Amino acid sequence: MKKDMVMKTVLFIFFAVLGLLILIPFYAVTIASFKPGGDLIRYGLNLRFDLSVMSLDNFAYLFTGDHAYFTWFFNSLFLTVAQVALTLIVSATVAYGFSAYEFKGKNILFICVLLIMMVPFEILLLPLYTLIFNIGLMNSYSAIILPGVASAATIFFFRQYLSGIPKEIISAGRVDGASEYGIYIRLILPIMKPSFAAMAILNGMNSWNNFLWPFMVLSDDRKYTLPIGLKTLLTPYGNNYDLLIVGSFFSIIPIFILFVAFQKYFIDGMTAGAVKG
Amino acid sequence: MIKRFLYSQKVAPYVFVLPFILVFLIFWVYPLGSSLSMSFQKVTLGQDAQWVGLDNYTKLMGDKTFFKAVANSAVYMLLTLVILIPFPMLFAVLINSKLMWAREFFKSSFFFPALTSVVVAGTIFRLMFGEMEGSMINSILGLFGIEPMKFLKGQVTGYIALVALATWRWTGVNMLYFLSGLKNIPDDYYEAASIDGASRFQKFTKITMPLLKPTSIYVLTISIYAGLAMFIESMMLWNGNNSPKNIGLTIVGYLYRQGIEKNNLGYAAAVGIVLLAITMIINLTQLAFSGMFKKED
Numbered sequence: 190m191k192k193d194m195v196m197k198t199v200l201f202i203f204f205a206v207l208g209l210l211i212l213i214p215f216y217a218v219t220i221a222s223f224k225p226g227g228d229l230i231r232y233g234l235n236l237r238f239d240l241s242v243m244s245l246d247n248f249a250y251l252f253t254g255d256h257a258y259f260t261w262f263f264n265s266l267f268l269t270v271a272q273v274a275l276t277l278i279v280s281a282t283v284a285y286g287f288s289a290y291e292f293k294g295k296n297i298l299f300i301c302v303l304l305i306m307m308v309p310f311e312i313l314l315l316p317l318y319t320l321i322f323n324i325g326l327m328n329s330y331s332a333i334i335l336p337g338v339a340s341a342a343t344i345f346f347f348r349q350y351l352s353g354i355p356k357e358i359i360s361a362g363r364v365d366g367a368s369e370y371g372i373y374i375r376l377i378l379p380i381m382k383p384s385f386a387a388m389a390i391l392n393g394m395n396s397w398n399n400f401l402w403p404f405m406v407l408s409d410d411r412k413y414t415l416p417i418g419l420k421t422l423l424t425p426y427g428n429n430y431d432l433l434i435v436g437s438f439f440s441i442i443p444i445f446i447l448f449v450a451f452q453k454y455f456i457d458g459m460t461a462g463a464v465k466g
Numbered sequence: 467m468i469k470r471f472l473y474s475q476k477v478a479p480y481v482f483v484l485p486f487i488l489v490f491l492i493f494w495v496y497p498l499g500s501s502l503s504m505s506f507q508k509v510t511l512g513q514d515a516q517w518v519g520l521d522n523y524t525k526l527m528g529d530k531t532f533f534k535a536v537a538n539s540a541v542y543m544l545l546t547l548v549i550l551i552p553f554p555m556l557f558a559v560l561i562n563s564k565l566m567w568a569r570e571f572f573k574s575s576f577f578f579p580a581l582t583s584v585v586v587a588g589t590i591f592r593l594m595f596g597e598m599e600g601s602m603i604n605s606i607l608g609l610f611g612i613e614p615m616k617f618l619k620g621q622v623t624g625y626i627a628l629v630a631l632a633t634w635r636w637t638g639v640n641m642l643y644f645l646s647g648l649k650n651i652p653d654d655y656y657e658a659a660s661i662d663g664a665s666r667f668q669k670f671t672k673i674t675m676p677l678l679k680p681t682s683i684y685v686l687t688i689s690i691y692a693g694l695a696m697f698i699e700s701m702m703l704w705n706g707n708n709s710p711k712n713i714g715l716t717i718v719g720y721l722y723r724q725g726i727e728k729n730n731l732g733y734a735a736a737v738g739i740v741l742l743a744i745t746m747i748i749n750l751t752q753l754a755f756s757g758m759f760k761k762e763d
Contacts, residue, residue: 197565204561204572211576214590214634217602221593233601234593279485286482290475298483301490307687308498309695309745311718312738315725316497316504319511339489369478398583400698405726416585423589423705437586444581452574459580459639460646 215441222247222438226430247435258436260411261418268403268414269396272334273389279338280388281381284347285373289359305341311401318405332406333399343388346461350384351377390451391458397444415440504735511729522736532737534712535720536744542716543693545629550640551685557637558644559674573645576638587635588702592618595627595703618703624713631699640685647681648674683756687749694745697722717741 217234223243251258287299317336326332354377362372400416407413413421419436422429448455471477505522507515526532557576561569579587594602595617604614617623655673664672697718701707704714707723715723717737725734 193565197567200560200563200565201567204557204566207557208572208575211579211634211638213602214587214594215578217594218586218590229593231598231600233596233598233604234590235600235602235605237600283483283486286479286486290479290482292476292479295479298486301494302486305490305494307691307746307749308494309691309718309741311695311697311721312501312742313494313497314718314721315731315734315738316500317493318726319500319731320492320497322511336489336493339486344486368473369475370473370481373482394581398585400583400585416583419589420585420702428705433589437589440586441582445578448574448578448581455577456573456642456646459577460642 218434218438222435226432226434229430229434230428247431250431251435251439254432256432257410257413257418258432261413261415262440264412265397265415268330268333269393271330272337272396273392275334275338276340276343276392277385277388280340280343281347281378281385282373283339284344284351285377287344288348288351289356289373289377302341302344306345314402314405317402321406327406328408328412329406330412333403336402340392342461343392346388346458347381347384349461350381354380386451387454387458387461390447390454391461393447394444394455501735501738504732505739507732509731509735511731515732518732522733525733526736526740531712531715532720535715535717536740538713538715539694539696539717541625542628542632542696543690545625546632546636546693547686547689549629549633550636550689551682554637554640554685555644555678555682558641558648559670561641562645562648573638573642576641578638579635580639582635584635584698585702587631588699591627591631591634592703592705595630618714619710621711621713624703624709627703628696628699628714631703632696640689643681643685644678647678651677679756683753686752686756690748690752691745694741694748717744 213236217236220236220238220243221229221234223245224239225242225244225246228242250256287295287302321327321332326335358376358380359372362376367375398416399414400420403414404417404420407417410418410421415436419433419440422433422436472481504515506517506519508518508521509515560566561572566572582590596602596604597614597616597618598604599608599614603617608614615623617627651674655677656669659669659673695718697716700709700714700716700719703709707715707719707727709715718741721734721737721741724730724737
């Protein structure tokens, strides 16, 4: 048993060291947000904890200064909520269609779902950009929400989840005279609740952090989301480090709080699909 | 009448999957098709497109910058595969061991970096790999007597910064994938192996690795995809799509440069089609070799 204690200690120390390495960038950005931007320009991001240069100035500027940070913050919040709500409703409905029925073309359609997961979205950037331009949706949130509303990964996850639900529920619903849609809304949706939590968290995290496509679509800085806004603080003519660093730090906080509260759902959503391949 | 039609058991499934059909046609099939046709045209926004046959592709084959971008993406992908599959697998096995303390705590803290957006993570790493003597990486190297380096100005050191960023963000996520794969291996297998006198190492190579295969294939597939499609990481580290001698230019970066920055949409579309072809060929070969297309899997 003594050997076990040695192993346990060795393992613990190994992971503690790895954990510290992983947390170092967070430590660096946290202390940097208490230092003046000039310090960053002069010394870069560093590990020096020096109370003599640290102050709450950046935070004061974040909350009271003349900048659009909180506009971007609330845009992100709004877009995330809208995107998650629509994506979940649409994807769940589609997944139910795939799971509850046999119909002509079902297999081919499902292969298309899988195919989407294998085609790099980036190659669609230009044609999608011209399409959005042509139908006049440029600079609108619908241009960001609509293409992802039937999310392949989310459909896949919901279908897996639904495959574990007995089909008898559906037949029982029919016997009781419920319509096809009534069965879905009144019997199936309530059962799906736990899987909604996992997908809400995963989609929410992706949406909150999404950058490339919104960056291409949005041109009005009042409509920018947080990552785009932060990116614009870096310019070839100079960088607004005071706001950038404290803004970056602050942008991680909400998702951290969510993570601590709903860890299980983050992890369920993240690892969905990995096991069955 | 219409209501009865829509409510019939034959029509209902199509109503349910209709949103997918629409999104697929409008936002995937149509753009993919127009991407393909654009790649045979000379297109500039606001002007009529001209058909130019294979011109874009022949020009691409002689384009040194394009090959630089392909090489960068390929090297980045390979480096991430070499690091982000074996190590997370090993960590998952260790953390899953009965001898592990505070397992849940480590599982979550390794996941933290994945919560940051690539913009924020990229900014942090750009500043950590800054060229000043006092910036984090250089000051740590200084402790070992190594001269400060200009990380983002050289090819090899540039890769180091890119791969460090990827490793930081994805080690924990890939570890979680392997952990959820491990959960599906029954304990009996290990007990039976112990009775037969198998060593830890034998258990790992004869039981754990083969049974983790589906998870490994999944991680491999998404890593190939993510490696070849990488763009924003590079854009954040170099504060734009231009890096010295294009050391950070990726395939998508080149697509973006030609299509958006130079308004050369036809040529950019050809870049996209080549990217699609590379991704599909690598992934389908990989899946065929790993036996994913066999029925019994």
